[in-house]
Amino acid sequence: MPTRDQISYFGAGPAPLPTPVIEESAKALVNFEDTGLGLSEISHRSPTANxxxxxxxxxxxxxxxxxxxxxxxxxxxxxxxxxxxxxxxxxxxxxxxxxxxxxxxxxxxxxxxxxxxxxxxxxxxxxxxxxxxxxxxxxxxxxxxxxxxxxxxxxxxxxxxxxxxxxxxxxxxxxxxxxxxxxxxxxxxxxxxxxxxxxxxxxxxxxxxxxxxxxxxxxxxxxxxxxxxxxxxxxxxxxxxxxxxxxxxxxxxxxxxxxxxxxxxxxxxxxxxxxxxxxxxxxxxxxxxxxxxxxxxxxxxxxxxxxxxxxxATLVLQSLVKTFEEKKVSGQEELANRKAELIYDTLDKYADAYHVVPDKSARSRMNICFRIKSRGEGDPGTWDEAREKAFLASAEKKNLMGLKGHRSVGGIRASNYNAVTMPSVQKLVAHLVEFAATG
Ligand SMILES: Cc1ncc(COP(=O)(O)O)c(C=O)c1O
Known part of the structure; x- marks a missing residue:
């Protein structure tokens, strides 16, 4: 059975949360701050809720x-x-x-x-x-x-x-x-x-x-x-x-x-x-x-x-305040940009294998949508759904989860939300490199 830190999850939402937040809230659901009651059991009008x-x-x-x-x-x-x-x-x-x-x-x-x-x-x-x-x-x-x-x-x-x-x-x-x-x-x-x-x-x-x-x-x-x-x-x-x-x-x-x-x-x-x-x-x-x-x-x-x-949500916001201190949300922005750049740079580098769907001028830092090309073919109009399936299957074997594109558009979508860690992104990048060479 994998542990949380062995899984890299790129789902588009619901999405991963920071493990310390999940652990803290799990405790709060059972017994909030040693009150003997869980948070879902107390009044929304109580001083605690306020x-x-x-x-x-x-x-x-x-x-x-x-x-x-x-x-x-x-x-x-x-x-x-x-x-x-x-x-x-x-x-x-x-x-x-x-x-x-x-x-x-x-x-x-x-x-x-x-x-x-x-x-x-x-x-x-x-x-x-x-x-x-x-x-x-x-x-x-x-x-x-x-x-x-x-x-x-x-x-x-x-x-x-x-x-x-x-x-x-x-x-x-x-x-x-x-x-x-x-x-x-x-x-x-x-x-x-x-x-x-x-x-x-x-x-x-x-x-x-x-x-x-x-x-x-x-x-x-x-x-x-x-x-x-x-x-x-x-x-x-x-x-x-x-x-x-x-x-x-x-x-x-x-x-x-x-x-x-x-x-x-x-x-x-x-x-x-x-x-x-x-x-x-x-x-x-x-x-x-x-x-x-x-x-x-x-x-x-x-x-x-x-x-x-x-x-x-409060724990997530407070942990961002604590982590990025005076940089505030700009600190999170720098990190999000670095992670997104790593993925896009890899996709662009292996352009004979991958095609980024949106135009460069409007690429999302949060949801990175791409297609996998047929082998040896340069025509960006030809996506290879069988290769996309193979990409997803080999990713899952490495515990890289939640990469399937939205059902209405297909392809692959790597969601790079705030709780997706740099090590998870690095693992995805390694998979992209390996699949481009061998997949
Ligand atoms: C940008 C955006 N707006 C709105 C929605 C709809 O949200 P909900 O499912 O909470 O109604 C979503 C859902 O994924 C979304 O991504």
């Missing part, structure tokens, strides 16, 4: 360097529903905030007590102006845009870019910003992208220039960071919402983290106002467990929060 929540927020704000209090504060929310839940929650929140801004403007222009006229004006503006912008760069942003269309109607969705159009019908390249067809930022309720496309191995290289400096009146900047969370430095103030499911870089499935600009929460409209607009804007009211303002007001404890899952 401390875990506070510790998680504090560690995250240190790592990403953003304020939890004061004028430019961000709230950190923990919810359930996964990344997919946030596809719905983010568009509903941003559309609600847009509507509330328009309502306030109408009241300012028309005066108090003119409810019917205010409703009429906002209805007209929704019909004539409202858009939500999506940068569709891979399977997950595509799904998010489809969910938005399902909830509020496709006429409000502007796909500002569809990366497949620039890459022969397949994801793998991010079109240049000057080609994006963004809506006027004052009319747009949000601009959304997936920062790291887990299935397609595509990562936004950096924060888009054209979205810098957006203000309170502009469409909200929303990024899904489920699969590259806490893996590189960013300016939180550039974003309105950052979200991510925990089960890759943060912890285990069951909680989702949301970092949201506090000033936006104050714009949450009343449900009865939105109800009166349901003829032009269906399903814009989120279920209460997905309403950010409600969750923030209740310190993520509106309903039962899985504290054990949160505890794992």
């Amino acid at each position: 401390k875990i929540l506070a510790d998680a927020k504090s560690a995250l704000s240190i790592l990403y360097d953003f304020p939890l209090e004061g004028e430019n504060a961000y709230d950190v929310l923990f919810m359930q529903g996964g990344g997919t839940g946030e596809f719905s929650a983010s568009v509903q929140a941003c559309v609600g905030w847009w509507v509330e801004r328009r309502r306030r403007r109408a009241v300012a222009d028309l005066g108090e007590g003119k409810e019917d006229e205010v409703i009429e004006r906002v209805r007209k503006e929704i019909k004539e102006e409202l858009k939500v912008d999506y940068l569709v760069t891979g399977s997950w942003s595509l799904k998010a845009s489809q969910e938005a269309a399902r909830l509020i109607g496709s006429k409000y969705i502007n796909v500002a870019t569809d990366a497949r159009k620039a890459n022969n019908g397949k994801f793998g390249k991010i079109p240049q910003e000057k080609e994006w067809q963004l809506t006027d930022s004052k009319k747009s309720a949000m601009v959304y992208w997936c920062d790291n496309e887990t299935v397609d191995g595509v990562e936004m290289p950096s924060f888009p220039e054209s979205l810098k400096g957006r203000g309170e009146d502009d469409g909200v900047v929303v990024a899904d960071m489920s699969s590259n969370f806490v893996s590189r430095k960013l300016n939180v103030k550039d974003y309105g919402i950052i979200f991510g499911g925990a089960q890759k870089n943060l912890g285990i499935a069951g909680i989702t983290v949301i970092i949201v600009r506090r000033s936006l929460l104050a714009l949450t409209p009343k449900a009865d106002f939105l109800q009166r607009l349901s003829d032009v804007l269906p399903s814009a009211i989120p279920p209460v467990v997905f309403e950010f303002a409600t969750i923030a007001k209740n310190n993520s404890l509106y309903n039962t929060l899985p504290i054990f899952n949160l505890y794992i």
